Amino acid sequence: MKLVTAVIKPFKLDDVKTALHDIGVAGMTIAEVQGHGRQRGHTEVYRGAEYVVDFVPKLRLELVVDDADSARVVAAIETAARTGQIGDGKVWTTPVDDLVRIRTGERGPDAI
Amino acid sequence: MKLVTAVIKPFKLDDVKTALHDIGVAGMTIAEVQGHGRQRGHTEVYRGAEYVVDFVPKLRLELVVDDADSARVVAAIETAARTGQIGDGKVWTTPVDDLVRIRTGERGPDAI
Amino acid sequence: MKLVTAVIKPFKLDDVKTALHDIGVAGMTIAEVQGHGRQRGHTEVYRGAEYVVDFVPKLRLELVVDDADSARVVAAIETAARTGQIGDGKVWTTPVDDLVRIRTGERGPDAI
Amino acid sequence: MLRRMRVDSGDTAWVLGSAALVLFMTPGLALFYSGMVRSKSVLSMLVQNLATIAVVSVVWAAFAYSLAFGPDAGGGLIGNLHFAGLAHANQPVPGLHLTVPPLAFASFQMMFAVITAALLTGTGADRMRFGGFLTFAALWVVVVYAPLAHWVFAPTGWLAQRGVLDFAGGNVVEIDSGASALALALVLGRRHGWPRDAMAPHSLPLTIVGAGILWFGWFGFNAGSALAANCLASQALIGTQLAACTGLLGWIVVERIRTGHATTLGAASGAVAGLVAITPACGFVNSVAAMLIGFAGGVVGVLAVGAKFRLGYDDSLDVVGVHGAGGVVGTLLVGLFATHHVNSAIGARGAFDGGGVHLVGEQALAVVVTIGWAFAMTWLVGQLVQQTIGLRVSEEIEIEGLDTVVHAESAYDFGNVRAGRIGR
Amino acid sequence: MLRRMRVDSGDTAWVLGSAALVLFMTPGLALFYSGMVRSKSVLSMLVQNLATIAVVSVVWAAFAYSLAFGPDAGGGLIGNLHFAGLAHANQPVPGLHLTVPPLAFASFQMMFAVITAALLTGTGADRMRFGGFLTFAALWVVVVYAPLAHWVFAPTGWLAQRGVLDFAGGNVVEIDSGASALALALVLGRRHGWPRDAMAPHSLPLTIVGAGILWFGWFGFNAGSALAANCLASQALIGTQLAACTGLLGWIVVERIRTGHATTLGAASGAVAGLVAITPACGFVNSVAAMLIGFAGGVVGVLAVGAKFRLGYDDSLDVVGVHGAGGVVGTLLVGLFATHHVNSAIGARGAFDGGGVHLVGEQALAVVVTIGWAFAMTWLVGQLVQQTIGLRVSEEIEIEGLDTVVHAESAYDFGNVRAGRIGR
């Protein structure tokens, strides 16, 4: 199995979720994160002092998927999350040794 | 070493923490996340309009553990987090190349 | 490629970010997390009842880096985040199979 | 001038206190509204309301007060500029026999103009330009509000002369803002994603802070409109309270039946709807009638807010449904329930007090006139601003959120990450 | 009727303003309480309070006011239904020589009934049924509150006739709510996880918003109880302020000694405890006595809130410890400190004003009667509701949280994830 981790722009969540549903993937875990990279943060003003907020709100999606599915999942996320503007984010894949569904104790791909 | 990642129901945290303490594991890092899967979100009402919140609050636990411990850790989490109801969550295990304790610079299993 | 994950004390973020910039690393994703380990949480008082908050606020940094860079990145974080006090946190490294930049579709180290 | 009037200190204390209460309603409204928007446009809502207080107060002092309450310029249509700049504003308002200093009255009325304009921020949530709205508000208070206030509130106004009864602003404030909101919603167009996306409130506790302030302030609004601390003010106060209560109950009962849940936002909205409905009536009806009117306001309110989904206009925070509908309900029911037992000064009695349908007719006329005037003129003013300096931000800004882009601020920073550096 | 009374505009302004202030206290209480609960039942606390305002106000107007302040039906035990539906409510209350319109008095007293019932929401935090509590509140205000108000506040009531002194509700509001809260806590039972889990406040700033409103409103509560704007009201106001201050200091000093920390919640709680303690006393005692009474209230409060852990009842937000204990302290200390220098209208003087123990005895009697009555009757009413429609939600709902399950809302949505779609 693979763990697909994607960092995306928050307002793209709905599109990504729909794209994943369309290829039959539903299970995922999402965290609100702050990104840092090429995309610059915005400037804020606080009683006349200006400062740059270096971090940009992003969402981080994690999906454990079957080896066979991982390329499709990555592709689906990629397409759905793309705006073409800087800061669209990343998707990376890492190996998973094992997975358990807590409710049933099922293991491996069955637990996805 | 292994990285054990668990997604659990929030109100089970105390039980899981206790179970882990019981097998001698204390170090972990926890994030508040939103889960999506078989468990349906709840319906909310906003001035007469009804909508479904698709995400369910979950906690995501991360523990770097010795290879030898990983099965026990997974089992402890599994048992403590189980309610038998849909949405109990997942536990997965991934390989870790290296670990450092920042305070001392210790490396590998000593740093756990 | 490697995924470097670091758990640090929140007020060290600025130092760590600067140290990483200095070695040419800018991209990272940050989450607010709660840590549990040797460092004890603080005691709070609620209308006369005292209780311990078992978790300590930490930041969790994630960086996908080139294999060649990973040791330098770990070292930079280690040095910048160290206070020598208990609770400084951990850095661990895990293998990454693949990485995509959503904006361009670039893959592998080029996408970092 | 003043020396010729009898100033009663108790009445003055009440009207000054009421003016303060009504002013407090606008920050209250800002909180009420800002809790209802998503976390990316919280501050835009707050600052639009604060700046509306500023702009409208200044315009009011400059000349809108005079247009509304100055000596009639002819036909009961508009006041002249005798009180412009609050000059001569220690002279009595023609036709009003006040026992309070005219400046106390001018202050009290200023706060009414302020909150009426501020209500419109709710319609434009998430997408309205800051400068554009302030320009709009300045024009609106002169073009739309001041004439209506003259017609209804000034004793020399043509609707007042016909015997239309509006104790505390059912027409001037509530229907006016509701009809104007509809026009503004049409000028602005829908939000990106509406009506598909839920756009749920980001902080209902903040909304309840605002609702509490509104409820509190409304005692000044309604009972202060007696312009004296007397039996009439007492009746207005208890009627206001009871209508808020039955409005709340009406709303959540309907909601419970329709969705299975009584909601917090529903309770607060129902209280506001009840308060809106009793606004024109509280000085003319008894306590039992007040309960019925409030209940009607709540029930009609919850039904009316659903209309926007069917009709397709994005009145974001339901100014039409709550203020417009509630104001119509209250204004019409005055025609039924007004009684000289409560207020011996009224010209015509309500239907249930033996007055026949005459008063109902006058009230209905006022409703039609107010809706027509407010809708048409607001649409014109809105288009004018839209076509010149612009009234709506770009879609890009709307998606990103007004707070960071327009106001360069974020509402909240609870965490440990955002901190920036100054001067780097 | 009214024409036979002398209505003083200054007194009326003060009482109407005070009625508004006291109403404002209940949204304030809602915020005070809702900040103290966990984030999953914030809205349940808010909406329970809002709906309590509605239900109690309507019941009050319908007949509870008449039971409390109507012409005595016999023996000083209860009023008759002469004022039911606020009919004849512009007639004077028997025995009260008011200079304000009776409806101003009725409004003012309505707000007292509202907040007393609302206090009980604090006891049932996190687990109380919405509909069940509203039913309970409606019954409670008739069965428990109205008789007590008659006994103590109505000049014809039997405790008032004996010379019991209760300026602004030490018995009727504070001890009453405290003893009722104890009974309700027993009926409801403990929360899941109590007393092991900390159940810490989710937003202390929200609690302080509420505390500020309560403090502010309490001036209306206490100084408004003079029912006139005069020297007595002034003494009541400054005594109220001083007692809030010393209550705050008393609480945090004890807390600092016991835990090493002075807390924000402690400061707010101490201010409330001081305000509670001075409530029965502020119109009878001088400023120095007010400071002592407030201090006693704060010290006793902080000690009393710990009792629930020892005794094992889950009075979640400490209505017993703060209102019950503080009310007893204040009521008894009136027996010592009441002086005719402050209030020449009192029958018996306090011990320190040369009155011996007579007044202390009467006050103690009132305490015992109030505790006994409120506890017993509330227990009965609570059981009645519990056994019929139910007063407590299931454990499943309690764990999940009342907000999402019962009210289908979430208090906060600061992030970017939750957004749903309408009509999918």
Place this chain on the structure above:
Amino acid sequence: MLRRMRVDSGDTAWVLGSAALVLFMTPGLALFYSGMVRSKSVLSMLVQNLATIAVVSVVWAAFAYSLAFGPDAGGGLIGNLHFAGLAHANQPVPGLHLTVPPLAFASFQMMFAVITAALLTGTGADRMRFGGFLTFAALWVVVVYAPLAHWVFAPTGWLAQRGVLDFAGGNVVEIDSGASALALALVLGRRHGWPRDAMAPHSLPLTIVGAGILWFGWFGFNAGSALAANCLASQALIGTQLAACTGLLGWIVVERIRTGHATTLGAASGAVAGLVAITPACGFVNSVAAMLIGFAGGVVGVLAVGAKFRLGYDDSLDVVGVHGAGGVVGTLLVGLFATHHVNSAIGARGAFDGGGVHLVGEQALAVVVTIGWAFAMTWLVGQLVQQTIGLRVSEEIEIEGLDTVVHAESAYDFGNVRAGRIGR
């Protein structure tokens, strides 16, 4: 004593209501300030303000009131202890011809002392010791505030005798707090990371809750200072409103020009700056002058807050820039705009009312005296506390945050992780 005075119920209602309003300002200030600090020291700000209310009120009743308003002890420099402990406090204040009970006046003035001291918490944000500050505040109100109040507010004070005009506290409250804040900032030193780190507000909605309360309360502060419900109070009220509005506009216009953005915090700050500037003037100037003074306050405020970065003192929440600068602006402009058309009781007329430069000179003298006195004495008191019990926490505590370390509480807990156990 009291019987010899004519107590007017309307005036009393207004002054009691105003006292309540001014008290409400301090919780409002606490919220205003606490929204502006980072999430780790929110509660420290709240509890410092609450405890300041307590300490200052008690000190005020104990003797500061007497020092300020007691019979002059000689030379117009200080009052004697005749009113200490509020003994004889139902006797009239020498030189004041009040129509309200002296205790109403004492209450009203108590709230002024409270908020002036509370303003200083803003300077010490994030790093001030709790106990140290309370000690400081107790000393400060006696050593710094009470003498100034005597000089300016008591008719027998030496500055009052010279004809210095300060209607509601431009010197006594605003310049006083501003100059004291500067001294305190120097005694405390800079925060860790200042001025490099942004230290942005953690919750601007909370700040706006506070700003709304401040604005509302300021009507009591300013119009209440007429000490009667009359024409003068009405003028003060409308002038206060207009100055708040133009202050808001002045601030955001400058901000827009300088940074391209009008901010929410800027709007709130500008309103406060306008309110500050009109405070000394509102009972002496007409509405147009009030608008100009408010505008000047806003513009000077936004320029002044930048000064700390250039001069290098860390006045964390800008007490110097907003209150100090605004107070100076308003006090001096009284010299220009004061007119006997508004207030026939004034000795000298302003320059534009044909009074020449005399009044300007007196006002300038008052400014210089106030700044000198407040700065010097506060520095001494601050050093005294700093060197003895300490006024600043350790750097370790400062970095960790005052809330958890000093007060053992966290402001917020929105999540599902923190829950602890009791008694483990």
